[in-house]
Amino acid sequence: MAKTIIDAHNVSKTFNPKTIPVHAVQDVHVHIEEGEFVALVGPSGSGKSTLLNMMGGLDEPTEGTVFIDGVEITKLSENKLIDFRLHNIGFVFQSFNLIPVLTAKENVGFVLQLQNMPKTEREKRVLALLEEVGLKDKINSRPGELSGGQQQRVAVARALASKPKIILADEPTANLDSKSAANLLDIMAKLNKEEKITFLFSTHDQRVIRKARRVITLVDGKIESDVEQTPS
Amino acid sequence: MLFQIAWRNIWRNKSRSLVVISSIIIGIWAGIFILSFSWGMYKNNINESVYRQLSHIQIHHPTFGEENNSKFTITNTDEKARQLESDGRIASVSSRVISSGMITSPTTASGVKIYGINPASEITQIRLNEYVREGTYFESGKENEILIGAKLAKKLKVKLKSKVVLTFTNINSEIISGAFRIGGIYRSKNISLDEVNVYVHQKHLRELLELKPSESNEMAILVKNEEQLETIKKFSVGIVPRGKIEDWKELSPELSMIIESFNLYTYIISGIILLALTFGIINTMLMSVLERIRELGMLMAIGLNKRKIFIMIMLETFYLTLIGTPIGLLSGWLTVTTLGKTGINLSMFSEGLASYGFSSIIYPALDQEKYVIIVTMCLVTAILSAIYPAYKALQLNPSEAIRKI
Numbered sequence: 051m052a053k054t055i056i057d058a059h060n061v062s063k064t065f066n067p068k069t070i071p072v073h074a075v076q077d078v079h080v081h082i083e084e085g086e087f088v089a090l091v092g093p094s095g096s097g098k099s100t101l102l103n104m105m106g107g108l109d110e111p112t113e114g115t116v117f118i119d120g121v122e123i124t125k126l127s128e129n130k131l132i133d134f135r136l137h138n139i140g141f142v143f144q145s146f147n148l149i150p151v152l153t154a155k156e157n158v159g160f161v162l163q164l165q166n167m168p169k170t171e172r173e174k175r176v177l178a179l180l181e182e183v184g185l186k187d188k189i190n191s192r193p194g195e196l197s198g199g200q201q202q203r204v205a206v207a208r209a210l211a212s213k214p215k216i217i218l219a220d221e222p223t224a225n226l227d228s229k230s231a232a233n234l235l236d237i238m239a240k241l242n243k244e245e246k247i248t249f250l251f252s253t254h255d256q257r258v259i260r261k262a263r264r265v266i267t268l269v270d271g272k273i274e275s276d277v278e279q280t281p282s
Numbered sequence: 283m284l285f286q287i288a289w290r291n292i293w294r295n296k297s298r299s300l301v302v303i304s305s306i307i308i309g310i311w312a313g314i315f316i317l318s319f320s321w322g323m324y325k326n327n328i329n330e331s332v333y334r335q336l337s338h339i340q341i342h343h344p345t346f347g348e349e350n351n352s353k354f355t356i357t358n359t360d361e362k363a364r365q366l367e368s369d370g371r372i373a374s375v376s377s378r379v380i381s382s383g384m385i386t387s388p389t390t391a392s393g394v395k396i397y398g399i400n401p402a403s404e405i406t407q408i409r410l411n412e413y414v415r416e417g418t419y420f421e422s423g424k425e426n427e428i429l430i431g432a433k434l435a436k437k438l439k440v441k442l443k444s445k446v447v448l449t450f451t452n453i454n455s456e457i458i459s460g461a462f463r464i465g466g467i468y469r470s471k472n473i474s475l476d477e478v479n480v481y482v483h484q485k486h487l488r489e490l491l492e493l494k495p496s497e498s499n500e501m502a503i504l505v506k507n508e509e510q511l512e513t514i515k516k517f518s519v520g521i522v523p524r525g526k527i528e529d530w531k532e533l534s535p536e537l538s539m540i541i542e543s544f545n546l547y548t549y550i551i552s553g554i555i556l557l558a559l560t561f562g563i564i565n566t567m568l569m570s571v572l573e574r575i576r577e578l579g580m581l582m583a584i585g586l587n588k589r590k591i592f593i594m595i596m597l598e599t600f601y602l603t604l605i606g607t608p609i610g611l612l613s614g615w616l617t618v619t620t621l622g623k624t625g626i627n628l629s630m631f632s633e634g635l636a637s638y639g640f641s642s643i644i645y646p647a648l649d650q651e652k653y654v655i656i657v658t659m660c661l662v663t664a665i666l667s668a669i670y671p672a673y674k675a676l677q678l679n680p681s682e683a684i685r686k687i
Contacts, residue, residue: 103684106583108680108681109679128588132582132585132587133587136584143684149580151290151291151293152286156283164585164586208584220684
């Protein structure tokens with residue numbers, strides 16, 4: 051039996067509770083096992099990014115609890131939560147993903163440096179990761195010198211750097227052309243298959259949805275459907 | 283890595299960083315210039331008072347200062363002056379006979395302070411000869427020659443060679459009048475004194491006052507090194523045991539007050555400049571933080587804790603200050619060094635300045651200690667100014683920050 055990696059119990063999130071309350075997520079229960087490739091879909095404003103943020107410890111639920119690999123992250127202090135994210139969760143965002151003043155190599159190495167990994171070991175791993183995402187020849191390029199697709203691949207390499215248990219990606223293909231998006235998804239699918247890394251996407255991009263093995267649909271902050279499928 | 287990111291971050295918006303650096307440079311330069319200019323002006327005023335009027339040390343009869351009466355004298359001053367001058371630490375000594383009285387011209391009269399001087403010894407003391415604008419410095423050889431200030435001459439409506447009458451009381455309290463002929467008209471840097479002080483031959487005044495030969499009211503001493511002032515004062519006590527020995531700070535407390543008030547002035551001026559600098563830095567750094575909200579949110583999301591975010595923002599300000607401060611300091615120092623040699627000519631305002639005892643050429647000067655104060659205050663200001671923007675960055679919630687457009 052596969053190990054539970056994310057367990058969100060009766061999670062709700064209400065913005066502006068004292069003025070005009072907005073119930074972004076309402077009483078959601080999500081259970082994700084290790085090695086899953088899950089797409090969280092729904093129309094704009096359905097609460098998918100909010101749910102993703104809560105599962106990544108970026109946002110605190112108004113109600114409910116979130117467990118990541120058995121740790122109740124909703125009870126962690128701010129600093130412990132940052133440290134937990136550093137070691138256990140990789141993030142890929144829609145944009146503003148990379149540190150603009152650092153090269154691809156430095157961006158990927160940044161997380162490892164925060165983990166105090168020795169320089170030699172760090173450099174070895176950074177090169178391996180950039181090679182894995184097909185950017186070995188761009189290691190010294192800054193984000194401004196890379197295309198959108200290349201930047202997202204660097205972001206994936208950085209998300210993988212700390213060997214996280216899960217990678218949360220918020221609309222990772224939203225700003226990419228078809229070719230770049232397909233390339234990025236192939237890399238992610240390969241990592242999921244070969245390294246058993248759990249991927250959770252929030253998306254409304256059909257290309258991502260087709261690649262997922264499980265699709266959770268959110269509407270008005272509630273789960274409307276949760277289905278498994280064969281990726282195409 | 284944080285040091286590297288902070289350094290590169292400041293060059294992301296070059297023009298903005300250069301504006302901050304420039305404001306730091308201008309702030310420090312302006313602070314140094316204003317203070318050095320003021321100090322140059324005050325120092326000039328102090329030097330003018332010490333070297334052209336007071337001398338470093340004056341010795342009087344203990345009662346002379348209170349009564350201002352010529353009968354309170356120091357005896358045998360010629361011999362005492364010789365003894366004092368024999369000390370290698372003393373540059374020059376002169377004795378003066380002093381009285382107060384009235385000067386009368388054919389048209390008007392004015393109150394004056396009459397100095398009976400030895401013209402030769404005053405050449406190395408108050409160097410009055412350098413201020414003579416018309417006529418000569420006691421070169422006629424006549425005993426009734428008088429040297430008066432240009433302002434007094436204008437007031438009395440007299441010219442060179444005009445005859446004036448001095449009226450005063452002698453030591454026996456008898457009213458004495460003496461006719462004098464103007465041999466020279468001087469113009470010093472202190473117009474107010476030019477209207478009051480007149481100079482005559484010491485020997486002649488001594489006779490009119492009925493003082494004994496070698497009796498004087500004042501002995502003035504110029505020292506070679508001002509740091510030895512106290513030891514020379516003690517040495518003078520041995521030679522003039524019953525005299526009241528005072529240095530220039532005691533004789534003119536307002537001059538020592540100028541020095542003390544200048545220290546306060548340093549802090550006030552630096553404070554005003556730095557206050558303006560503070561707002562400049564806060565504004566720039568706040569803009570820099572607000573522009574990077576999403577990026578800062580991303581950094582927090584991937585594991586950069588708030589302490590490190592705070593350090594990063596502080597480092598950015600620190601770097602900007604670290605670039606601006608040495609340049610500001612160097613440009614300030616160069617300005618002071620150059621203008622300290624050439625001087626700033628304010629001759630168009632010299633009439634106004636001279637009435638306050640200031641010279642028309644100002645030589646900016648600043649102690650090393652003041653440079654340290656300015657730089658320290660600038661660094662502290664920069665660090666303090668960075669705290670608010672850095673604090674704002676700490677208030678960010680990563681998920682909200684990432685959502686910001």
